[in-house]
Amino acid sequence: MFRIPSTSLGIPFHVLLLSLFLLLLGNSQARSLKEKEQEILLKMKQEWRNPPSLSSWNSSTSHCSWTGISCVQGFITHISLFNMSITGAIPLPIANLRNLTYIDFSYNYMTGEFPAVLYSCSKLQYLDLSHNRFAGVIPDDIQSLSGLMFLNLGFNNFSGQIPVGIGRLVALQALYLDSNKFNGTFPVEIGNLYNLEELYLSHNEFEPSRIPSEFTQLKKLVLLDISNTGLIGEIPHSMDCPDISHNQSVI
Numbered sequence: 672m673f674r675i676p677s678t679s680l681g682i683p684f685h686v687l688l689l690s691l692f693l694l695l696l697g698n699s700q701a702r703s704l705k706e707k708e709q710e711i712l713l714k715m716k717q718e719w720r721n722p723p724s725l726s727s728w729n730s731s732t733s734h735c736s737w738t739g740i741s742c743v744q745g746f747i748t749h750i751s752l753f754n755m756s757i758t759g760a761i762p763l764p765i766a767n768l769r770n771l772t773y774i775d776f777s778y779n780y781m782t783g784e785f786p787a788v789l790y791s792c793s794k795l796q797y798l799d800l801s802h803n804r805f806a807g808v809i810p811d812d813i814q815s816l817s818g819l820m821f822l823n824l825g826f827n828n829f830s831g832q833i834p835v836g837i838g839r840l841v842a843l844q845a846l847y848l849d850s851n852k853f854n855g856t857f858p859v860e861i862g863n864l865y866n867l868e869e870l871y872l873s874h875n876e877f878e879p880s881r882i883p884s885e886f887t888q889l890k891k892l893v894l895l896d897i898s899n900t901g902l903i904g905e906i907p908h909s910m911d912c913p914d915i916s917h918n919q920s921v922i
């Protein structure tokens with residue numbers, strides 16, 4: 672009678688072979704995903720015209736040890752490029768870094784519009800684009816970044832109306848929109864962001880309006896800066912609690 676050879680553990684030999692094969696296949700797929708992530712970073716560096724601050728971004732070492740890069744299990748989760756003299760737009764290939772949770776591009780010279788390309792980074796929780804030269808309007812579908820807990824767009828040239836969609840980013844704990852050229856009506860929908868602890872709206876060009884009564888729903892707020900935003904009238908009485916440091920120059 673034909674017998675399939677068994678290993679000493681009693682596992683049929685062909686089952687063992689198959690498992691080994693699948694294990695190797697899985698490993699090589701993971702490895703090639705990681706190689707792709709390195710290629711993406713190199714493309715980004717190239718699109719930024721090889722700034723000297725990114726000289727460590729070269730294939731002599733693993734990309735997980737490059738300046739500003741952190742990985743979890745070999746996959747890129749953080750890109751932190753604060754004050755790296757980077758010029759140019761946010762490169763499109765970044766959209767394929769699907770494990771990103773944290774992006775800090777603050778204090779550079781980046782240009783272009785709001786990077787809707789990041790919508791495919793669905794795990795993104797932290798996005799700091801402050802102190803750059805981004806311009807244009809914020810798209811209403813910004814709510815696609817629904818995992819965001821921290822969003823800083825301060826000190827750029829963003830303009831137009833703050834979109835209603837921003838009020839759907841309900842995980843937000845900190846929202847900085849200060850020192851831009853936002854105009855139109857004061858963004859009432861921010862009152863829906865019930866997890867907000869910090870809100871900066873100062874130095875924008877909103878139409879003169881009163882503080883919306885919706886803002887009284889922001890029960891967790893500890894920092895509120897609404898100076899120089901064209902607000903008139905009084906702070907709603909229910910917001911007037913001692914743990915809010917109103918930095919209002921209400922005019």
Ligand SMILES: *[C@@H]1O[C@H](CO)[C@@H](O)[C@H](O)[C@H]1NC(C)=O
Nearest residue numbers: 726727728729730731732737
């Ligand atoms: C590549 O990165 C290594 C490690 O960070 C660095 O020492 C080296 O100078 C870099 N090479 C180039 C050509 O920039």
Ligand SMILES: *[C@@H]1O[C@H](CO)[C@@H](O)[C@H](O)[C@H]1NC(C)=O
Nearest residue numbers: 753754755756777778779802
């Ligand atoms: C950015 O770096 C430059 C020099 O590398 C330094 O002079 C400047 O103070 C830094 N800016 C910030 C905001 O840290």
Ligand SMILES: *[C@@H]1O[C@H](CO)[C@@H](O)[C@H](O)[C@H]1NC(C)=O
Nearest residue numbers: 704743744745746748769770
């Ligand atoms: C990163 O993403 C890949 C592909 O989506 C996934 O298989 C892997 O588990 C993720 N790794 C981490 C650390 O989240």
Ligand SMILES: *[C@@H]1O[C@H](CO)[C@@H](O)[C@H](O)[C@H]1NC(C)=O
Nearest residue numbers: 802803804805806826827828
């Ligand atoms: C914003 O735009 C104005 C005029 O176009 C320009 O002078 C200014 O430098 C820009 N500011 C930033 C932060 O990009």
Ligand SMILES: *[C@@H]1O[C@H](CO)[C@@H](O)[C@H](O)[C@H]1NC(C)=O
Nearest residue numbers: 807808830831832853854855
């Ligand atoms: C508001 O910003 C938009 C977009 O930049 C601009 O087209 C519009 O003229 C501005 N409106 C006012 C009243 O300044």
Ligand SMILES: *[C@@H]1O[C@H](CO)[C@@H](O)[C@H](O)[C@H]1NC(C)=O
Nearest residue numbers: 894895896898916917918919
């Ligand atoms: C309040 O506004 C003043 C003047 O604009 C500024 O110096 C100060 O740092 C602000 N405080 C906070 C907590 O933002």
